[in-house]
Amino acid sequence: MRTLTVELGTRSYPIHIGSSLLNDPDLYRPHVRGSQVMIVTNETVAPLYLEPVRQALDGLHVREVILPDGEVYKTLEVWNRIFDALLAERFARDCTLIALGGGVIGDMTGFAAACYQRGVDFIQVPTTLLAQVDSSVGGKTGLNHPAGKNMIGAFHQPRAVIADTDTLGTLPQRELSAGLAEVLKYGFIRDAEFLDWLECHMTGLMSRDPDTLAHAIQRSCEVKAQIVAEDEFESGSRALLNLGHTFGHAIETGVGYGEWLHGEAVGAGICLAAALSARLGWLTEAEVERTHRLIAGAGLPTGRPADLAPERMLELMAVDKKVLAGQLRLVLLKQLGEAVVTSDFDRDALAHVLA
Amino acid sequence: MRTLTVELGTRSYPIHIGSSLLNDPDLYRPHVRGSQVMIVTNETVAPLYLEPVRQALDGLHVREVILPDGEVYKTLEVWNRIFDALLAERFARDCTLIALGGGVIGDMTGFAAACYQRGVDFIQVPTTLLAQVDSSVGGKTGLNHPAGKNMIGAFHQPRAVIADTDTLGTLPQRELSAGLAEVLKYGFIRDAEFLDWLECHMTGLMSRDPDTLAHAIQRSCEVKAQIVAEDEFESGSRALLNLGHTFGHAIETGVGYGEWLHGEAVGAGICLAAALSARLGWLTEAEVERTHRLIAGAGLPTGRPADLAPERMLELMAVDKKVLAGQLRLVLLKQLGEAVVTSDFDRDALAHVLA
Numbered sequence: 001m002r003t004l005t006v007e008l009g010t011r012s013y014p015i016h017i018g019s020s021l022l023n024d025p026d027l028y029r030p031h032v033r034g035s036q037v038m039i040v041t042n043e044t045v046a047p048l049y050l051e052p053v054r055q056a057l058d059g060l061h062v063r064e065v066i067l068p069d070g071e072v073y074k075t076l077e078v079w080n081r082i083f084d085a086l087l088a089e090r091f092a093r094d095c096t097l098i099a100l101g102g103g104v105i106g107d108m109t110g111f112a113a114a115c116y117q118r119g120v121d122f123i124q125v126p127t128t129l130l131a132q133v134d135s136s137v138g139g140k141t142g143l144n145h146p147a148g149k150n151m152i153g154a155f156h157q158p159r160a161v162i163a164d165t166d167t168l169g170t171l172p173q174r175e176l177s178a179g180l181a182e183v184l185k186y187g188f189i190r191d192a193e194f195l196d197w198l199e200c201h202m203t204g205l206m207s208r209d210p211d212t213l214a215h216a217i218q219r220s221c222e223v224k225a226q227i228v229a230e231d232e233f234e235s236g237s238r239a240l241l242n243l244g245h246t247f248g249h250a251i252e253t254g255v256g257y258g259e260w261l262h263g264e265a266v267g268a269g270i271c272l273a274a275a276l277s278a279r280l281g282w283l284t285e286a287e288v289e290r291t292h293r294l295i296a297g298a299g300l301p302t303g304r305p306a307d308l309a310p311e312r313m314l315e316l317m318a319v320d321k322k323v324l325a326g327q328l329r330l331v332l333l334k335q336l337g338e339a340v341v342t343s344d345f346d347r348d349a350l351a352h353v354l355a
Numbered sequence: 356m357r358t359l360t361v362e363l364g365t366r367s368y369p370i371h372i373g374s375s376l377l378n379d380p381d382l383y384r385p386h387v388r389g390s391q392v393m394i395v396t397n398e399t400v401a402p403l404y405l406e407p408v409r410q411a412l413d414g415l416h417v418r419e420v421i422l423p424d425g426e427v428y429k430t431l432e433v434w435n436r437i438f439d440a441l442l443a444e445r446f447a448r449d450c451t452l453i454a455l456g457g458g459v460i461g462d463m464t465g466f467a468a469a470c471y472q473r474g475v476d477f478i479q480v481p482t483t484l485l486a487q488v489d490s491s492v493g494g495k496t497g498l499n500h501p502a503g504k505n506m507i508g509a510f511h512q513p514r515a516v517i518a519d520t521d522t523l524g525t526l527p528q529r530e531l532s533a534g535l536a537e538v539l540k541y542g543f544i545r546d547a548e549f550l551d552w553l554e555c556h557m558t559g560l561m562s563r564d565p566d567t568l569a570h571a572i573q574r575s576c577e578v579k580a581q582i583v584a585e586d587e588f589e590s591g592s593r594a595l596l597n598l599g600h601t602f603g604h605a606i607e608t609g610v611g612y613g614e615w616l617h618g619e620a621v622g623a624g625i626c627l628a629a630a631l632s633a634r635l636g637w638l639t640e641a642e643v644e645r646t647h648r649l650i651a652g653a654g655l656p657t658g659r660p661a662d663l664a665p666e667r668m669l670e671l672m673a674v675d676k677k678v679l680a681g682q683l684r685l686v687l688l689k690q691l692g693e694a695v696v697t698s699d700f701d702r703d704a705l706a707h708v709l710a
Binding site for chain 2: 076080083084087088090114115116117118119140142145147148151152153154155233234318319
């Protein structure tokens with residue numbers, strides 16, 4: 001087992017990465033204050049992993065909520081079912097929520113923990129690569145609104161993250177690729193050496209070699225933990241983690257939540273960010289091509305959906321959270337391995353890249 | 356104008372109390388970061404005070420959401436209308452929300468500010484006595500769930516509180532009384548001298564003498580600000596502010612939200628807390644009678660609704676947020692002017708007091 005710590009003072013927490021962790025009582029117990037535990041999971045994950053997690057919590061008062069599976073259910077109405085369950089069981093302020101699933105479950109459960117009785121504890125047990133390297137680390141929680149993704153939410157740090165690599169064995173190939181988009185992102189924004197390593201080991205990653213995956217998850221979490229520790233509430237460098245995301249959110253909203261996976265949209269978004277960076281003279285055409293090769297090598301799309309018009313994408317990008325005082329800001333690449341947040345590009349260059 | 360400060364480090368903020376403040380641009384401007392301002396108010400308050408507040412914000416990009424009036428609308432569905440409005444107008448992270456109204460508007464607006472794009476600024480402009488002395492100070496925000504009051508929420512401090520005493524002129528007498536319940540509460544929990552002063556000045560308060568009201572508001576905010584500064588997130592002494600509230604919430608839920616005003620339920624709750632304190636030998640019968648006189652003198656009920664069975668009240672109290680590890684904790688009175696949080700009473704004593 002590999003363990004690293006997200007350093008956030010009194011809100012610091014461990015990330016455990018490895019095999020056979022999901023059913024290890026010792027990883028949960030230090031982080032459960034009271035006796036009431038609510039496992040929040042979905043219909044796909046429950047048959048696979050609910051029972052081993054329940055067993056690890058043997059002796060506690062454990063209940064569960066099983067939500068429908070998919071980004072399309074990351075809504076206020078479905079979120080409310082978690083409160084229905086907590087209140088039906090009279091859960092108190094010292095209860096603990098456990099998010100067992102991918103990013104959608106993690107975001108909704110974390111946000112419910114942030115708001116139930118104005119804040120209770122939660123533990124992340126991510127079962128997808130995307131959640132293990134991204135959404136379960138850093139305390140961003142939230143929901144979608146028909147007018148935009150993750151528009152309603154809170155910063156609420158988990159007490160612990162338990163990333164069991166065995167769960168990746170049951171992951172559909174498309175979701176593995178989606179997770180690799182975020183893994184690649186860490187290389188692009190801050191670690192050229194990791195990007196080189198990923199280029200060499202993409203075959204191993206795509207064929208799910210356990211050690212190769214474990215290293216990729218660890219390095220991804222290290223980069224993310226470092227950036228989150230620098231800037232917990234996203235007033236500065238944390239925004240770099242949004243590389244590809246403003247493009248990606250527009251794609252996800254434009255095609256309808258759930259049509260493209262988040263990671264697929266981010267993969268395409270990274271390519272679009274690279275293309276715009278090249279127009280600004282920051283990247284060479286060869287670097288843009290290398291970006292496309294890396295993204296395509298992970299089985300990801302490298303451009304916007306054919307049926308999403310550039311004008312509509314521009315419109316959707318304008319409501320992104322990264323818009324400040326009416327000015328669209330994007331994460332772009334100074335070079336491969338160094339991202340910056342900037343609004344220093346003209347609308348025409350952006351429109352050209354989208355076309 | 357009287358100004359005091361809630362001392363919370365980087366989250367400190369001023370409370371301004373006085374006449375003709377609502378339309379004073381200088382009180383808003385230092386707390387508005389960007390140019391986008393969303394005023395959230397209700398159908399009762401809008402015709403009276405929306406225009407003067409708009410005028411004070413002249414030159415900024417101001418929009419408004421007008422919600423239905425009443426505790427019964429403090430729901431997830433109505434709350435979502437604030438996000439609909441913010442997103443329809445593409446409000447960015449540097450926007451400011453203004454809560455113009457009573458406690459329901461303040462709680463819902465504050466909670467929307469806590470969650471919109473994971474947190475934006477807001478200013479409280481309370482227009483009821485209850486909101487001026489209680490709900491707009493201290494950063495507790497939230498919503499009701501059918502199974503319990505304020506079960507979904509967040510701690511989110513306002514940037515400023517602007518309490519214009521002129522707004523109390525249009526307040527129905529029943530709401531004035533409801534506000535006085537919280538004013539009296541501050542005397543009961545921590546300030547015997549203030550309680551004496553209130554006893555002497557109840558006639559002036561009930562007839563809305565401006566100077567008497569202004570003093571009562573100031574002293575109430577001072578006590579609350581002191582307690583909040585001691586314990587922002589309610590891990591200790593802040594729980595004292597819940598005197599009468601566990602009983603009160605059970606009454607509000609039991610009769611249906613909106614039937615009894617919050618302050619009315621709290622007034623009755625303080626009498627019930629005093630009665631239980633007497634059974635524990637902490638208060639004399641004379642002190643219980645004085646408590647009843649004070650509460651009745653403010654035009655408030657002194658006991659549970661006749662049609663709410665004691666058994667049902669016990670049941671509702673068991674789901675209160677103050678239940679810790681299955682143990683019901685109540686705020687009771689060691690003496691008039693000194694409250695304590697305790698679970699050191701037996702179920703029979705409580706049942707007897709409710710009967």
